[in-house]
Amino acid sequence: MFENLTNRLSDIIRNISGHSRLTEKNIKDAVHEVYIALLDADVSLSVVRIIISKITKHALGKTINREFTPGQELIKIVKHELTLTMGDANSKLNFAVQPPAVILMLGLQGTGKTTSVGKLGKFIKTKHKKKVLTVSTDIYRPAAIQQLEKLAQEAGIDFYPSHKQEKPIDIVNSALKQAKIQFYDVLIVDTAGRLHIDDSMMNEIKKLHVAVNPIETLLVVDAMTGQDAANIAVIFNKILPLTGVVLTKVDGDARGGAALSIRHLTGKPIKFLGVGEKTDALEPFYPDRIASRILGMGDVLSLIDDIKNTANQVQTQKMAIKLKKGYKFDLNDFQEQLKQIRNMGGMNNMLNKIPGMNQLSDNIKLQMDNKVTARMEAIINSMTLEERAKPEIIKGSHRRRIASGSGVQVQDINFLLKQFNDMQRIMKKIKNGGVMKIMRNIKGIMLPGFPNS
Ligand code: GDP
Ligand code: MG
Numbered sequence: 001m002f003e004n005l006t007n008r009l010s011d012i013i014r015n016i017s018g019h020s021r022l023t024e025k026n027i028k029d030a031v032h033e034v035y036i037a038l039l040d041a042d043v044s045l046s047v048v049r050i051i052i053s054k055i056t057k058h059a060l061g062k063t064i065n066r067e068f069t070p071g072q073e074l075i076k077i078v079k080h081e082l083t084l085t086m087g088d089a090n091s092k093l094n095f096a097v098q099p100p101a102v103i104l105m106l107g108l109q110g111t112g113k114t115t116s117v118g119k120l121g122k123f124i125k126t127k128h129k130k131k132v133l134t135v136s137t138d139i140y141r142p143a144a145i146q147q148l149e150k151l152a153q154e155a156g157i158d159f160y161p162s163h164k165q166e167k168p169i170d171i172v173n174s175a176l177k178q179a180k181i182q183f184y185d186v187l188i189v190d191t192a193g194r195l196h197i198d199d200s201m202m203n204e205i206k207k208l209h210v211a212v213n214p215i216e217t218l219l220v221v222d223a224m225t226g227q228d229a230a231n232i233a234v235i236f237n238k239i240l241p242l243t244g245v246v247l248t249k250v251d252g253d254a255r256g257g258a259a260l261s262i263r264h265l266t267g268k269p270i271k272f273l274g275v276g277e278k279t280d281a282l283e284p285f286y287p288d289r290i291a292s293r294i295l296g297m298g299d300v301l302s303l304i305d306d307i308k309n310t311a312n313q314v315q316t317q318k319m320a321i322k323l324k325k326g327y328k329f330d331l332n333d334f335q336e337q338l339k340q341i342r343n344m345g346g347m348n349n350m351l352n353k354i355p356g357m358n359q360l361s362d363n364i365k366l367q368m369d370n371k372v373t374a375r376m377e378a379i380i381n382s383m384t385l386e387e388r389a390k391p392e393i394i395k396g397s398h399r400r401r402i403a404s405g406s407g408v409q410v411q412d413i414n415f416l417l418k419q420f421n422d423m424q425r426i427m428k429k430i431k432n433g434g435v436m437k438i439m440r441n442i443k444g445i446m447l448p449g450f451p452n453s
Helices: 003-017 024-040 045-060 070-085 113-127 144-155 168-181 199-212 227-239 257-266 287-294 300-310 313-324 331-343 346-351 362-367 370-381 385-389 396-406 410-429 435-446
Strands: 101-106 132-136 158-160 186-190 216-222 244-248 270-274 282-284
Touching: 003 024, 003 070, 003 287, 024 045, 024 070, 045 070, 045 257, 070 257, 070 287, 101 113, 101 199, 113 132, 113 144, 113 186, 113 216, 113 244, 113 270, 113 282, 132 144, 132 168, 144 158, 158 168, 168 186, 168 199, 186 199, 199 227, 216 227, 216 257, 227 257, 244 257, 257 270, 331 370, 331 385, 331 410, 370 396, 370 410, 396 410
Parallel strands: 101 186, 101 216, 132 158, 132 186, 216 244, 244 270
Antiparallel strands: 270 282
């Protein structure tokens, strides 16, 4: 997420850390570099100017606190300003209305509206414990309605069937009626996008808005489009009273421009980030955590949330009990851990949230991508039950059989068994430890890289 910007800012801060104190000259140099880095990240010029003038004012006006180095001092100031630019706190969904609370999702085509409906529905169901119905009014794009049906099914939420022959306005009216009859808490309405903003789309959205009277009107924009996303938000915000923004595809190489510009340009908060294609790849937006991540300071709080949300609590408990009773950590347990890492968006997603980890070379990061954990899982799948329970019996001929069974080299099996042994040692040490401890240790042993990846 926002890797380029993060690397640039980390460099600037490292540079100024070499000085023994903040002087007017080195502050000005550093601030100028921050200015360029923000522009390169496609942050809107007016926003960059404001951020920079505030940083300069604070940095120059500061009676330098002897406890902090210039690098720490600057990072504090920059973090504070980046945070304020994105809003001061997490902005939650509003449900304070006679149910069903209607959430209207809109945006240009391909930004991730339909995907976000599925993610949001799942989030509201699991986090807020609400009964959620979804409906699609996208009668234009072939298979758009079926796409939502499939996503709703994956997300475990209900779907109100609509048909291409119906008018969007009739669809929402009957979905709303159904939601009331069946006591749904929330109705999420997916709408049709267009490639560009045009009058017919805007008119349709306005009519739907009047018909459903939503408590939340969320605009979905694509972070990959940088400040264009912010400009589109400005236009939509003039036509409809938006209550928030969902910023999607921040898992790609988005540059940060949209995240940093939207709040300032529209006055509306980003409420969620889309961080992948799966239905659980949605994160509530916390300005201070994102500022930390942008500055390469990590985001341990979100990582803990991820672990709490995704780690399979039942499996984790089972494993803890088993280990406490003195049973050995075996390959089945190892495979379960790999699965959980994958569910959390893979090793890279986790590493990016750990302070300092953004500075790992891309080469190392590549070696830890999902391919690696998926391959390790595949190898374990090719083992017999006995081998999984008693890894020490896996000798030469076993290794060759497993390698050909899972389509890898014998050295890959050796590598996996070494990783497993390391993990087993760690598990012995932290028998009574929590998931966090386990995760901290996993990081250490995954680093050496997987051969042939
Ligand atoms: P819509 O036209 O606005 O409804 O967009 P869709 O929901 O159909 O999404 C368009 C494409 O973007 C699909 O391939 C999605 O899987 C993908 N997509 C949506 N959100 C995200 C995200 O947060 N990250 C990534 N990587 N892809 C996403
Ligand atoms: Mg769609």
